[in-house]
Amino acid sequence: MRALLCLIGLLIASSAFAIDPLPFADKDQEDRFRVLVAELRCVQCQNQNLADSDALIAKDLRKEIFEQMQAGRSDDEIVAFLVERYGEFVLYRPVFSGKNLLLWLGPLLILVIGGVAVAVHLRRRRVAAGDNPMPISEDIDW
């Protein structure tokens, strides 16, 4: 039981910030900050988000985001600021438009193609089976 609690504690701890304590104005602002840094990619260590990364640049960008929040900038403005400097690459959730459409809809497209292929295959098999029913034999050793 204690081991389990320790394990849960560890899991929670590792999902917390790699962060410098920041004096947020209120809880609401802190929540906004958490959501933002979780959705923005660290430009140095590219498979981490800004919240988790310990890289210098991630630290700088967190500070920048915090300061812009204090200055009253909206989330959209802050994201636009970063995209202007680092490109769309910083967004973990790419924009739903233009060349990203393939990225968003690709899986769906593949699912549809696969679904059609399976349907065609099943139909053909059913037709073939109707013409020439396969004898069901008890002594086939599967």
Add this chain to the structure above:
Amino acid sequence: MIARLFIPLGLFLGLAVLLWSGLGKDPTILPSTFLDKPVPAFEATKLREPGVPIASQSLAGEPYLLNVFASWCLSCRVEHPVLDAYAKRGALKLVGLNYRDQREDALAWLNRFGDPYAEIIWDPDGRLGIDFGITGAPESFVVDAQGIIRYKVVGAISPEIMEQEILPRLRGSKN
């Protein structure tokens, strides 16, 4: 019926070409959003003359290489002899951006390894770096006489990169 046999082969070839073309790419190098755009406007102070202001406009007029460096940066030490040699030969105008550094450390570093920079902008807290979209040091920007960024190098500059990518662009003989 024969044609159907070639479908898997076609699929395989398509996929192979797609994956093969991705093999040689370095995913850690991001395309700069600044290519063909003006150097971001900034106001900072000079590294070598504390408190003396330097702004983006004062650099325009002739092409230069903006080189982001720091005394704590190992790759900067690798590229420094290359930059030093070309700049001292007068092959290019070199502007430094000292990134996230202590003044004393930076000056000591230049003392030890040579100072090829025409100007050095001081960015002690990395704020300027964000405006340039810098992810670390070293990074370098080729800027033309109109102040437009023409090329970006992430990582250390080798003599090959200098000869094939940077110098031709500074001379305006390559885009």
